[in-house]
Amino acid sequence: MALEVILWLLLVAVVVGIRLYLWHLLPAYMWSRDAGSYTFAAFQWLDTGEMVFDGRRGPVYTLLIAGALKLFGTMNGVVWTQHALNGLAILGIVATARYCWGRVAVLPLFLCGICLAAYGLPLHLGQLIRNESVLFILSAAAFCSWWLALKRNSQTWLFIAALSAGILTMTKNVFVPFPFALIAGAWFLEGHTLRGKITRVILVVCGFALPFIALRLDNEVSVHVNPPEPQSGILFYGRTAQWTKLDGGIEPELKAKIRAEVEDYKARPKLDNNIVIKRTIVPHLWRELQAQGKTAVDLDRLCRRLAIEAVKNQPKAFWGQMCADTYKLNVRGVKNDFPSPEQVRDAIEELHHRDDDQRVHPTMQVEKNLAALEAHEDKNDFRLFHRLLSRALLFQFYPVFETTIALCFICLCTRGREREFFLGGAAVWFFNMVLLCTVGRPIERYLMPLVPVMFWALSGALVLLWRTALRVKAEPVSISVSSESVAEASR
Numbered sequence: 001m002a003l004e005v006i007l008w009l010l011l012v013a014v015v016v017g018i019r020l021y022l023w024h025l026l027p028a029y030m031w032s033r034d035a036g037s038y039t040f041a042a043f044q045w046l047d048t049g050e051m052v053f054d055g056r057r058g059p060v061y062t063l064l065i066a067g068a069l070k071l072f073g074t075m076n077g078v079v080w081t082q083h084a085l086n087g088l089a090i091l092g093i094v095a096t097a098r099y100c101w102g103r104v105a106v107l108p109l110f111l112c113g114i115c116l117a118a119y120g121l122p123l124h125l126g127q128l129i130r131n132e133s134v135l136f137i138l139s140a141a142a143f144c145s146w147w148l149a150l151k152r153n154s155q156t157w158l159f160i161a162a163l164s165a166g167i168l169t170m171t172k173n174v175f176v177p178f179p180f181a182l183i184a185g186a187w188f189l190e191g192h193t194l195r196g197k198i199t200r201v202i203l204v205v206c207g208f209a210l211p212f213i214a215l216r217l218d219n220e221v222s223v224h225v226n227p228p229e230p231q232s233g234i235l236f237y238g239r240t241a242q243w244t245k246l247d248g249g250i251e252p253e254l255k256a257k258i259r260a261e262v263e264d265y266k267a268r269p270k271l272d273n274n275i276v277i278k279r280t281i282v283p284h285l286w287r288e289l290q291a292q293g294k295t296a297v298d299l300d301r302l303c304r305r306l307a308i309e310a311v312k313n314q315p316k317a318f319w320g321q322m323c324a325d326t327y328k329l330n331v332r333g334v335k336n337d338f339p340s341p342e343q344v345r346d347a348i349e350e351l352h353h354r355d356d357d358q359r360v361h362p363t364m365q366v367e368k369n370l371a372a373l374e375a376h377e378d379k380n381d382f383r384l385f386h387r388l389l390s391r392a393l394l395f396q397f398y399p400v401f402e403t404t405i406a407l408c409f410i411c412l413c414t415r416g417r418e419r420e421f422f423l424g425g426a427a428v429w430f431f432n433m434v435l436l437c438t439v440g441r442p443i444e445r446y447l448m449p450l451v452p453v454m455f456w457a458l459s460g461a462l463v464l465l466w467r468t469a470l471r472v473k474a475e476p477v478s479i480s481v482s483s484e485s486v487a488e489a490s491r
Contacts, residue, residue, distance in 0.1 A: 016087060018123070326433070
């Protein structure tokens, strides 16, 4: 018991200490290209008292920014809040695993928890004004709550799991299989009575739908509401625009107007979907649809239709791109050089050259933040920090490929509700693997909502091996004791 308390205190010290050390090295927030769309509504609320959520980004991250700015009065407060919540999420993930696997797993879980505390991805994105930290926190809340619901047969924890997944989905739609996993597990795998099954299904549906109902009610009573701006079809077209079927097919008039841009994009030596989405083809289509009185929803539908037609037109090329992205996702190594001089310079560039609608707010303290960033561009300042990140061995080498193998291994080696939990994790994992190789891109930051799954899969495999090793070590002792007792009895 005393040893476990010491290990937990060490883990808390590492979680807090490495984040304080990062802030000591880089005492500044890092502005991202999308930061303006997250912060505009928060600035408006601080200045006018009216909160009008962005139609594309949704309310969740904007509310976090608004709360942090109100509490601390500076954009740096958003970074402090993100690091604090990330740290609490890490401790919650490890504590939940300890509760469910028992005291026998304390030592391997402590070592894995140290690796999670020093994993560079949450540290990196905690310093950025981007919503990935919120996705990590909500993912941890959803999976932790579900595991506690399974372990304790608790309807309250099940509702919290569904609620967390609903808020996450409102932020970014990457948890589609999760509510279905909750419902399928409650109905088919947990052995409840018919009344218990129905109750749990209702709780999951209500918990998942509650954030969307709350947003709908807020829109009903608000004076100004931004219309929704879905992105899935636009993102899909951004990955497939080079195969647009220009001759024949759907929307020939619109295709004639974007033909030159499509052909210029196809001729580029290196393709970049941001060029399609933000600079050329999609903005042109949006201007044409606006002239016809159509909405952003119509734009998303049009892009999805164009993308599906492009895939049907070039199925082999699309399959080749998907396979190449799958390879990159699984074989690409981990970056331990955050913050790198290039990333700091990018943050300086983004803060200098914001979009026209990204106005400067007093809480941004632009000059002070730029000075702090410019004073920390030397790579040598971060040498020790980078070395610490490289010691997070659980997430080194090829963590995506290792997680895939570990999930398959655990699903085969576990039973009952433990298997149900990992089957749900596998459903979310493989859904996102396909999503990142088709609609999205295999970028490391998009793994942020999957970090809890990565931790439980990798640490779970180690815990199973640890249990097996302890069992094997104990067996010879029991055999020798039994043989001695037989010999004494024979005398």
